[in-house]
Amino acid sequence: MNDILEGKVLNLTHESKGVVKVGHYPVFIQNSLPEEQIEFKITNEKKRFAEGELVRILKENENRVVAPCPYYSKCGGCQTQHMDDVLELEFKTESVRNTLSRHIKDIKVNNCVSHNLYDYRNKSVFHVREIAGEVHIGFYKEKSRDIVDVKYCMIQKPISNEIVNTVRNLVETYKVSAYNERTGRGYLRNVIVRSNSDNSEVQVVFVTNSDSELNKMFVEDLVQAHQNITSVIQNINTRRTNLVTGSVSRLIYGNECIADDMLGKTFKLRHQSFYQVNHEVTQLLYKEAIDQAKLTEDDIVIDAYCGVGTIGQIASPHVRKVIGIEVVEEAIRDAEENALLNEVTNAEYHVGKAEDIIKQLVKNNVQPDVVFIDPPRVGTDKAFLDAVLEVGPDRIVYISCNPATLGRDLSILNEQYEIEDVTPFNMFGKTYHVEVVCSMRKRDL
Secondary structure: OOOOEEEEOOEEOOOOOEEEEEOOEEEEEOOOOOOOEEEEEEEEEOOOOEEEEEEEEEEOOOOEOOOOOOOOOOEOOOOOOOEOHHHHHHHHHHHHHHHHHOOOOOOOOOOOEOOOOOOOEOEEEEEEEEEOOEEEEEEEEOOOOOEEEOOOOOOEOHHHHHHHHHHHHHHHHOOOOEEEOOOOEOOEEEEEEEEOOOOOOEEEEEEEOOOOOOOHHHHHHHHHHOOOEEEEEEEEOOOOOOOOOOOEEEEEEEOOOEEEEEOOEEEEEOOOOOOOOEHHHHHHHHHHHHHHHOOOOOOEEEEEOOOOOHHHHHHHHHOOEEEEEEOOHHHHHHHHHHHHHOOOOOEEEEEOOHHHHHHHHHHOOOOOOEEEEOOOOOOOOHHHHHHHHHHOOOEEEEEEOOHHHHHHHHHHHOOOEEEEEEEEEOOOOOOOOOEEEEEEEEOOO
């Protein structure tokens, strides 16, 4: 496996790895680009493919750029910094098309919509670890539990980097111990920073390996240094687990929530709340989703997987009624509070599985015209899709952060629904991840 081989990169996988064929055997190589002639070595052989390491580029793709981040070769957070913006958008468009075409033949995909590719993440999760007696704060290496000590992450909003670097100094000043994954000891495990769109409200969550309270002077110094911090939460996670947070939290300073404005509505966010990480692209995506839904003032809209109520409440002025459904009870409480905050009077919310709630609504003579589907990465389950097909809304808008599960679900919905529009959105710039909006209309059967 130490032999240096030469080959031409044919295309990219959905994880942005270049594909080189050795005979008929594909080798996936990170940081290589289509049309490049490269030298590489195989690092991991498997039955159907191999993984390789780039040794030298003999002929470069004209869209290759020098990655601006000094941690790019070590950190696993970004995968496309070596592409210029044009190639990144082409890659994501083609990636969505290739993935969906495995399920839907000849599917048409619009060009990927983008905005800011750096400085965009409004929520940052920094891991804090003790390694060889030193405190490291940063992110995992690719496919590893090793931490890269990162002083400035280029895809996080600058305010997050500034706050975490203050935390870094305060950890040293107050001799706060960092978590050691090998021993399970050490106090501070993770620091989570979330900010609203104009940075007027910032929440900092400290995940600790003990229920002993944070040092008050530590918190006071942090808030004094960054006076737009309006919320400090301590989350306790004492388990030997890969999960970032635990189930118990306490308010240390300020408010439990921060508030963010999105397309004319205001949403309160607790630290557990799901909220899209890229504010500017989210606004573009929600506008597109609502446009594609072709809403009318008589429509009854179901917002499945509604979370804190974002897209349903943004759509509420254009329809007769919005019905939000979410299995997480705390999220429904947040959605109801946000509806009051936004003076939305035509929305109601239900806790439970979407497939059960939808069927019950139909039994109560509620016939939805439009269903918004915005599930987690695992997509929906068959029971939910069967319920949607049974209820038969006129239009469906599916928002997905995983084209693979979107394709799987579309293959089921496509039995009764015609796919009208598919548009990728570059929600996660400089990574291979992509968000997709897909609109469908019921076929005339």
